[in-house]
Amino acid sequence: MSSSSAAPGSSPLPGAGPLSLCAREPHVPADRLVAEMVPPPRFDSVRFATYIPDPNQPSQTEAVRVLEGFAAGLGGAQAAGGGRRGLFGFGRAKAPKAPAGPRGVYLDGGYGVGKTHLLASLWHAAPAEPSRKAFGTFVELTNLVGALGFQQTVRTLSGHELLCIDEFELDDPGDTVLVSTLLGKLVEAGVALAATSNTLPGKLGEGRFAAADFLREIQGLSAHFRTLRIDGEDYRHRGLPEAPAPFSDEEVTKTAFATEGASLDDFPHLLEHLARVHPSRYGALTDGLRAVCLTGVQPVPDQSTALRLVVLADRLYDREVPVLASGLPFDRLFSEDMLNGGYRKKYFRAISRLTALARDAKGLLGA
Known part of the structure; x- marks a missing residue:
């Protein structure tokens, strides 16, 4: 097989064969992994206004309403003491404490109902600077921990206003403990969370490992989120x-x-x-x-x-x-x-x- 001698990422030289x-x-570099945690090109131009809810599925319209409020809350009026108001009204003080309730929203629904569209729209609508909000798949998040190490990942993401996690899945016990601990620390630091999945938080890991043995971690993850069900036709059917x-x-x-x-x-x-x-x-x-x-x-x-x-x-x-x-x-x-x-x-x-x-x-x- 022929391949070009051009450097990865470049166009092939005239007359050269294809890349490989x-x-x-x-x-x-680790800093590139963090910098690239933005919506991918396919979802670069999506917004709440470009999401067309199915009139027969009121949960889709409701999801847009809730997420628009979610985004507005991230901008936050200044709370007493100079802190920033957090998601769903929880205060965000200079020395943040763990909130008493969910600090995230979890979009649950089948394929083809626009969950990633809505998650990317939320990222775009959040008033924080791009460097203070992150968007990535669950796999990309766990890979980031693998590349940076756990403590450095916590330090890096703790400075963010918002973390959006697409395709949230738990594949093994190690992921369950890792992500449960990571999100817990980010919530303590005042980071708002948003996620999409085809599986309810309390059902994560089913069929993949002995999820019952890690029920505490799974329940801990679930406690971070308010679940929004988005109904619609599922291509799996x-x-x-x-x-x-x-x-x-x-x-x-x-x-x-x-x-x-x-x-x-x-x-x-x-x-x-x-x-x-x-x-x-x-x-x-x-x-x-x-x-x-x-x-x-x-x-x-x-x-x-x-x-x-x-x-x-x-x-x-x-x-x-x-x-x-x-x-x-x-x-x-x-x-x-x-x-x-x-x-x-x-x-x-x-x-x-x-x-x-x-x-x-x-x-x-x-x-």
């Missing part, structure tokens, strides 16, 4: 989205060579490469890419590999990078056991997002 994800091993038919190896390869800024990789080799790159760097792995071309797509061999692929799919979707592939269609990536297991929601999301990116890639052929 497998040739990239990005090293991301309609079955998996139908993925477009894959192209031939020749079509994918020719398109990669003809498309400026495209990468070309063998799918099994890419899966092996992802194991050598920390998931916190998957965003940097896609720097400068205008298309991802993959040959030989086949079912992922195990759960660890599958979860890494989910993270890459999220980063590609966030950045609106089309994916052109040969081999099997994306709706056959995960085994029946995986789709029926504790991580099924992640896999459904990955299939949905990769399918959307595959549809976007159709325009690359013959361009």
Whole structure:
């Protein structure tokens, strides 16, 4: 396979072959990880005004109303003693104390009801400076702790007004204890929280580990949030989205060579490469890419590999990078056991997002 000698993130040299994800091993400074905790390009221009509630689902209109109030409360009138008024009226003194009730809002609902749209709209509406509010997926948050260390993450995020966590999930006991402790310390520091998930706070971790053994931590997490249910049609009830038919190896390869800024990789080799790159760097792995071309797509061999692929799919979707592939269609990536297991929601999301990116890639052929 041919790949360009250009530096990661740059365009290929004239006459050079396509880029290769497998040739990239990005090293991301910790300050970049924090600076990039903003809504991804796909949600850069969304606002509450661009969210169109379903008239048949009053909970969607109610969610907008509550979140607009949430954002206004973050601006806060000055409280007595020079503190800032906090979420839902809790005072925020110079020496903050743990509030007596929820200091966050938790958007619970199925796929396709606009939870991420609303969360990003909240981030944009919050009056704090961009450097004092953070937006990231749950995986990105845990990866940040892995990169910075727990204490440095607490110190860094404690200076924020707002932390937005998209796709809140608990995958293992370690995550449960880690996030419970982290959010507790951030709330004590006066940070307001907002999260989205497909699982109610008290049900986090079910089907993935012995959640009952960590009930105290899960209940502690739940206590930080006021839950807002957002109803609407859930694509899971309609079955998996139908993925477009894959192209031939020749079509994918020719398109990669003809498309400026495209990468070309063998799918099994890419899966092996992802194991050598920390998931916190998957965003940097896609720097400068205008298309991802993959040959030989086949079912992922195990759960660890599958979860890494989910993270890459999220980063590609966030950045609106089309994916052109040969081999099997994306709706056959995960085994029946995986789709029926504790991580099924992640896999459904990955299939949905990769399918959307595959549809976007159709325009690359013959361009």
